[in-house]
Amino acid sequence: MTTSSKKGSFLEHITIQDSFPIGTAQLEAAAKHALPAEVFGHIRSGAGGEETLRKNREAFEKYSIIPRFLRNVSEVDTSIRILGKEYASPLMVAPIGHLKMVHEEPDFAIANVAASMNIPYIQSTVTARSIEEVSEAVPHGPKWFQLYWSNNDAISYSMAERAEKAGYEAIVVTVDTMILGWREDDMRHQYSPLKKGYGKANYVQDPAFQEGLKDGQDEVESIIENLHHPSLHWDNITALRQRTKLPIFLKGILHPEDAKQAIKAGIDGIIVSNHGGRQMDGIIPSLEALPAIREAVGPDFPLLLDSGIRRGADVIKALALGADAILFGRPYTYALALQGEAGVQKIFANLAQEVAVSMALSGAKTIEEVKQLTLKIAADN
Ligand SMILES: Cc1cc2nc3c(=O)[nH]c(=O)nc-3n(C[C@H](O)[C@H](O)[C@H](O)COP(=O)(O)O)c2cc1C
Numbered sequence: 001m002t003t004s005s006k007k008g009s010f011l012e013h014i015t016i017q018d019s020f021p022i023g024t025a026q027l028e029a030a031a032k033h034a035l036p037a038e039v040f041g042h043i044r045s046g047a048g049g050e051e052t053l054r055k056n057r058e059a060f061e062k063y064s065i066i067p068r069f070l071r072n073v074s075e076v077d078t079s080i081r082i083l084g085k086e087y088a089s090p091l092m093v094a095p096i097g098h099l100k101m102v103h104e105e106p107d108f109a110i111a112n113v114a115a116s117m118n119i120p121y122i123q124s125t126v127t128a129r130s131i132e133e134v135s136e137a138v139p140h141g142p143k144w145f146q147l148y149w150s151n152n153d154a155i156s157y158s159m160a161e162r163a164e165k166a167g168y169e170a171i172v173v174t175v176d177t178m179i180l181g182w183r184e185d186d187m188r189h190q191y192s193p194l195k196k197g198y199g200k201a202n203y204v205q206d207p208a209f210q211e212g213l214k215d216g217q218d219e220v221e222s223i224i225e226n227l228h229h230p231s232l233h234w235d236n237i238t239a240l241r242q243r244t245k246l247p248i249f250l251k252g253i254l255h256p257e258d259a260k261q262a263i264k265a266g267i268d269g270i271i272v273s274n275h276g277g278r279q280m281d282g283i284i285p286s287l288e289a290l291p292a293i294r295e296a297v298g299p300d301f302p303l304l305l306d307s308g309i310r311r312g313a314d315v316i317k318a319l320a321l322g323a324d325a326i327l328f329g330r331p332y333t334y335a336l337a338l339q340g341e342a343g344v345q346k347i348f349a350n351l352a353q354e355v356a357v358s359m360a361l362s363g364a365k366t367i368e369e370v371k372q373l374t375l376k377i378a379a380d381n
C-alpha cells in the first residue's frame with residue numbers, strides 16, 4: 001500500500017468513523033458483551049495463570065521507538081516481499097481454528113478480506129470449510145495453509161499435497177500444539193470447540209483420513225485423536241520437506257538453536273510465536289525472543305512474528321526488532337463476531353492505516369526504513 005498525504009489518505013482516520021469499536025481494547029469489550037461467556041473465554045484466554053498472555057503485551061510496552069523527523073514522509077510504502085512474492089502490507093491473517101463458534105461462514109469472509117487487501121490468509125487446519133472450498137470460493141488472493149501434524153503421517157502429507165494442488169503459496173507447520181495447553185477457562189466452562197466439530201472440513205474431505213477411520217469410529221473423535229501427536233519430531237519436518245515443493249514455515253519457534261535447526265532442515269521461514277499465550281504458560285514473549293532469533297538466522301531469512309500485536313506501533317516495534325511481517329490474531333475474531341466480513345475488513349483496514357500513520361510519524365517511508373529505526377528498551381531490563 002502506498003499512502004500519500006496529498007491524496008488525503010493520512011486524514012482518513014480523522015474523518016471516517018462509524019459504530020465499529022475504535023481500538024482493540026474496546027473491540028474486545030464489545031465482543032465480551034456480545035458472545036456467550038464460554039466462547040469469549042475460549043478466544044480471549046491464555047494457558048495456566050496467563051503469565052505469557054500478559055507478558056506478550058508488556059513486552060511491547062518495554063520498547064520505545066525513537067522517531068526521526070524532517071524526512072518528507074508524504075509518500076509511505078507499506079509493501080513487503082517475502083520469498084519473491086509482494087504483499088501490500090506487513091500484516092498477515094493468523095490461522096485461527098473453529099471460527100464457526102462466532103460466525104456461520106467464517107472462512108470465506110476472512111479469505112475475502114485478505115484477498116481484497118493482498119495480504120496472506122493463513123488457513124488453519126481446523127476450519128469449517130476445506131482448502132478446496134476456500135480456494136474455489138475465493139480463487140484470488142494469497143493463501144497459505146497451516147498444518148497441524150496428524151498422528152497418521154499420511155493425513156499430514158495428503159493435506160500438504162491438497163494445499164499445493166489448490167494453489168496455496170506456503171505450508172505453515174505449527175510446532176507448539178502437539179498437545180493442548182492447560183486452559184482453565186475452557187475447563188471451567190466445560191467448553192471444547194473441537195468436540196463440537198467446528199473444524200472438521202479438512203479432515204472429513206481427506207482421503208487419507210477416511211481411509212484411516214476405524215470401523216464405526218466417530219469422525220470428530222478420530223480428528224481429536226489425530227490432532228494430539230506428542231511424538232512430533234524434526235524427522236516429521238524433514239519428511240515433509242521431501243514431499244512438498246511449497247515453502248515451509250515453522251510456527252512456534254522461540255529458541256535460536258531451534259531456528260538454526262530449522263534452516264538445516266531446509267525450512268524456508270519461521271514464525272516466532274507462543275500461540276498468543278494459549279499453549280505453555282511461563283514461556284518467553286515472542287517479541288523478546290525475536291532479536292536472538294534474527295541474530296541466529298541472519299539478515300535475509302524470512303522471519304514473522306505473532307502474539308500480542310494490537311496496534312500500529314506494535315508492528316513498527318516488531319519490524320525494528322527483526323520481523324519481516326506480523327500475524328494478527330484474536331482482534332479479527334472479535335470483529336468477525338460483531339460485524340461479520342465487514343468487521344474483519346474494518347479491523348484489518350484500521351491496522352493497515354495505523355501502520356502507515358505510525359511509519360510516517362516515526363520517519364520511515366518504507367519497511368526497510370522501519371527496520372533501521374532505533375528502539376530504546378526500558379531500563380529495568
Ligand atoms: C481461538 C484461537 C484459535 C487458534 N487456532 C489456531 C490454529 O488453528 N492454528 C494455529 O497455528 N494457531 C492458532 N491460534 C494461534 C494464532 O494463530 C496466533 O498464534 C495467536 O492468536 C497470536 O496471538 P494474538 O491473538 O495475541 O494476536 C489460535 C488462536 C486463537 C485465539
Ligand SMILES: CCCCCCC(=O)C(=O)O
Binds near residue numbers: 179
Ligand atoms: C490439539 C490442538 C488443537 C487446537 C486447535 C485450535 C488452537 O490452536 C487454539 O489455540 O485453540
